Amino acid sequence: MGSTPTSSTIRRSRRPYNEVLDLEKTLLRKVGDAVTRFKMIRDGDRVAVALSGGKDSMTMLEALVRLSQRAPIDFSVCAFTVEQGKFLRPIEPIVEYLKKRGIDWTYHTDNPSLRLLEEQPDHGCDLCSRFRRRAVYEIVKGLGANVIAFGHTADDFCESFLRNALFTGRVSALPAVTYSRQRDFRLIRPLVYVTEDLTTKFAESLGAPVIPCGCSQKTGTVRRTLRDVLGVLELEHPRLKESLLSAMGNIETSRLLDPRFLDLDGGVEDSPAPETDPFAIIGSG
Numbered sequence: 001m002g003s004t005p006t007s008s009t010i011r012r013s014r015r016p017y018n019e020v021l022d023l024e025k026t027l028l029r030k031v032g033d034a035v036t037r038f039k040m041i042r043d044g045d046r047v048a049v050a051l052s053g054g055k056d057s058m059t060m061l062e063a064l065v066r067l068s069q070r071a072p073i074d075f076s077v078c079a080f081t082v083e084q085g086k087f088l089r090p091i092e093p094i095v096e097y098l099k100k101r102g103i104d105w106t107y108h109t110d111n112p113s114l115r116l117l118e119e120q121p122d123h124g125c126d127l128c129s130r131f132r133r134r135a136v137y138e139i140v141k142g143l144g145a146n147v148i149a150f151g152h153t154a155d156d157f158c159e160s161f162l163r164n165a166l167f168t169g170r171v172s173a174l175p176a177v178t179y180s181r182q183r184d185f186r187l188i189r190p191l192v193y194v195t196e197d198l199t200t201k202f203a204e205s206l207g208a209p210v211i212p213c214g215c216s217q218k219t220g221t222v223r224r225t226l227r228d229v230l231g232v233l234e235l236e237h238p239r240l241k242e243s244l245l246s247a248m249g250n251i252e253t254s255r256l257l258d259p260r261f262l263d264l265d266g267g268v269e270d271s272p273a274p275e276t277d278p279f280a281i282i283g284s285g
Contacts, residue, residue, distance in 0.1 A: 020205045024066070027202055030193040031063045038176045040188040041147060043073040047188075048145035050136065051079045051105070053087060053094060053211035055203035057151035060191050062206060064149060065103065078104040078143055082135050084113035084128065086213045093209035106143060110135040137180065146185060153191045153199060158244040159226045167222060171256065173248055195241055 035041050047068075049061045064077045079098065081091070091107070098105045113131045140148055152174055161173035176192045179185065191199070203210060234240050253261035 023198070023202050023205055027059065027063050027194065027198060028066060028070075030198075031060075031190045032067060034176065034190050034192045035067070035188075038188070038192075040177055040186075040190060041071075041073070041075050043075065045075040045147045045186075046143070046145040047075060047077050047147040047149055048140045048143050049077060049079040049149045050151065051081045051094070052151065053081065053091065053213060054151070055208075055210050056153050056191060056196065056199045058206070058208045058210065059194070059199040059202045060149060060151045061103070062202070062208070064190065065101075078106070078145060080106040080108060080136075080139050080143065082113075082132055082139070083107065083109040084132060088212045091211055094211060097209050106139060108135060108139050137185065140185060147188060148185050149188050149190055151191055152189045154193055154195045154241050154245055155227070155230075157189075157192055157248065158230065158241050159223055161244060161248060162226050162230075163222055171251075193245065 041047060047064060049057065049064060051057045051061055061077070061079055068075055068077050081094070083091070095105075095107075110131060113128065113135070116127065116131060136148065157173050161171075164170045164172045174189060174192075175187075176189050178187050180187065230240065237243075254263070
């Protein structure tokens with residue numbers, strides 16, 4: 001009869017836990033789910049990744065490169081960076097990193113944005129975004145890409161959802177997929193299900209350089225306040241962001257206040273309009 005395996009034998013036979021591999025598996029599953037659910041990438045696409053220098057866009061680039069090597073459809077990935085004069089450190093480490101990875105990367109200095117810093121140093125985010133959007137479309141057109149990937153994470157979606165509800169009176173957030181005005185580019189956000197704690201860990205595991213932008217250091221903004229509030233709530237409710245993301249995809253229109261989606265006539269179609277306003281007496285006299 002064979003000997004009974006001891007606990008030490010069982011421990012030796014187990015494969016050692018590989019945190020990096022586990023991070024990659026989790027990341028690719030979440031990005032793959034988003035790409036599939038929202039039909040972000042199709043056969044023959046060329047995807048241009050907007051590389052901002054931060055951990056989120058670097059994580060997204062790596063995820064899409066790895067998916068392009070394993071996905072059942074054929075698509076290619078390239079990257080680009082728009083220089084608007086707001087990087088807090090030299091960009092050279094990213095240059096070396098991408099060169100070693102063999103990733104096609106374009107670096108573009110946007111002179112109108114640099115002049116904007118000189119002429120209007122206190123300009124708002126909307127104006128800067130407008131300049132960046134124009135530059136992005138010009139760059140991507142030159143790259144021959146038809147899809148532009150942005151690195152907005154689950155955190156960004158949740159903050160956008162709360163910001164719109166609390167400060168603009170709208171139930172809306174960032175779109176996972178949309179199109180440019182001329183519909184010549186598909187705009188995608190593959191990190192919709194990926195939280196920033198995962199992008200932080202994954203970028204660190206890669207040893208990828210992170211070049212912060214001055215805008216990310218701002219304090220006293222609505223975005224920063226909402227991020228802090230979510231952080232406090234998550235101490236007691238760790239699945240809070242998952243619930244918010246689920247809510248964005250599970251809308252019960254009949255339980256909101258938009259008359260377009262409410263059965264105000266009790267199922268009676270084409271109810272005749274009253275000859276007079278039944279509430280006209282209110283406020284009269």
